[in-house]
Amino acid sequence: MRTVSRAARAALGLAVAAAALWWWWPDEARQIRGRLSELARLASSPASGGLDAAMRAARLASFFTPDVVVETAPGDPPIRGRERLLALATRAPDADYELELVDVDVTVGADRSFALAHLTAKLTARRGGEPWIDARELEVELRPDGSSGEWVISRVTAVPPLERPR
């Protein structure tokens, strides 16, 4: 049986310690990515309504500020307010759909009172046949909630990658 040298053991121990430190070290950007993943999971749904929809709406509300603004496309009127947004988002769907937030890049302000996430929202809907996919590039502004300390979304702006002539 080969004996692992002292140097190799020390190096391995250092690597494990570094990995543990990285994993447990508080990091706002990682927290925000986690929050956004949680939002996407919650927003994805099998087709359902009634009490399920109401409960889901209540949980979704915790991710947004009361005065959240969602700008869907240049020139279109924005969606204003959490209640209005959730009423639109939690209408009984006619298909199973899955929301994924990918390529998430987070920048946290120096004073940690503001954060900006740049990401792609990918929506996959299934209506029995081939999946239908839509994707939008978004800029998401977040700020820490005063009472819970959790990061909440205050503004969502769609970023069109192609500029259509008007």
Next chain:
Amino acid sequence: MTWRDILLGRRPRRTLVRIAVLVAVSVAALKWALLPVRAYGVSMAPTYRSGSLHLVDRLAYSFHDPSRGDVVAVRLAGTSVVYVKRILALPGERLAIRDGQVYVDGRPLDEPYVRNRARWDLPDTTLGADEYFVAGDNRTMRIEQHDLGKVRRARIIGRVLF
């Protein structure tokens, strides 16, 4: 002959080194040189059908700029989801679409890849120094349902090989 001999050959160490090199080259190629994509939707029909697999050459424009007619991948926030579109006009050119026909600098563009044309109309637009105009090949759909327009050079990540 044992299974070990069959799997690793007579010189297992050399075989393992070769496998490691092959894995490293594959990872590097897929990370920096090639991007596999699966097409969803009908905007590039009939050239590409929905569900088909393709490969994007991320190094295609390392030494020259995109050309008219190239089918390119356009990134959104990253490369997990991309648009696959064809370049119709180049920086500095003026593009218009009238009754389904594309005009570049006032001259009709020959598009052999387009099978049927709906009566698309798009106002004159002049491209900036780093802008390209892209659209899909499927011109039978309503223009309101088709993603097309000006795209900055920085968003074009490569050329679709096949």
